[in-house]
């Protein structure tokens with residue numbers, strides 16, 4: 197049975213942890229989906245495989261292209277697509293247009309927008325009212341890298357209270373889930389207890405309702421990765437070895 201947004205909320209109530217990973221192409225999406233991950237995020241962290249330093253240059257057209265490929269590979273997981281920087285912050289109309297294109301052209305079920313400040317909460321409420329499922333994202337929001345850096349957020353009491361209030365406002369606006377990125381574990385636990393929608397943590401401790409990581413990080417494929425990521429295999433080494441073995445065999449006449 198395909199995963200729905202309602203299913204994620206039920207899993208929170210049942211205490212069943214939600215698993216999420218990113219995918220940027222058909223091949224990886226198919227593997228992740230078949231392996232049973234619940235939610236696949238076409239994240240703008242795709243910047244890392246496109247050779248960008250930050251997520252800022254990613255365009256809506258690039259997200260549409262990759263989201264279509266991912267969607268073709270997925271049978272069960274819920275597919276959520278990031279709206280890239282400045283394709284939703286300008287106005288409700290701009291956000292509606294961008295999110296509408298994602299849903300209509302890719303077949304993905306939901307979009308994710310960064311930020312929980314009042315204007316963004318209003319925009320998200322309008323998208324939800326129009327029938328567009330939205331995932332929130334607070335704490336470290338990488339599209340604000342030039343203001344925040346990539347540091348942990350919510351370390352002071354004032355910051356922690358602001359992030360908690362943003363999460364509550366996003367729930368009231370109608371998001372079906374919310375990403376908590378790089379915040380202290382006790383703040384993430386507090387938010388998770390106060391919300392009835394699931395929290396999906398990344399660098400936010402063990403007490404969220406689910407976890408998300410960037411797939412190239414867990415596979416050891418990223419050139420650099422955040423301190424909270426865990427590497428489950430080292431594909432950089434495995435790929436380098438395979439390529440070297442191939443080149444040697446061709447040069448020595450052993451293959452074909």
Ligand code: KIV
Nearest residue numbers: 218239240241375410
């Ligand atoms: O782009 C991305 O991969 C994300 C996750 C880190 C949540 O937004």
Ligand code: NA
Nearest residue numbers: 239240241278
């Ligand atoms: Na993202």
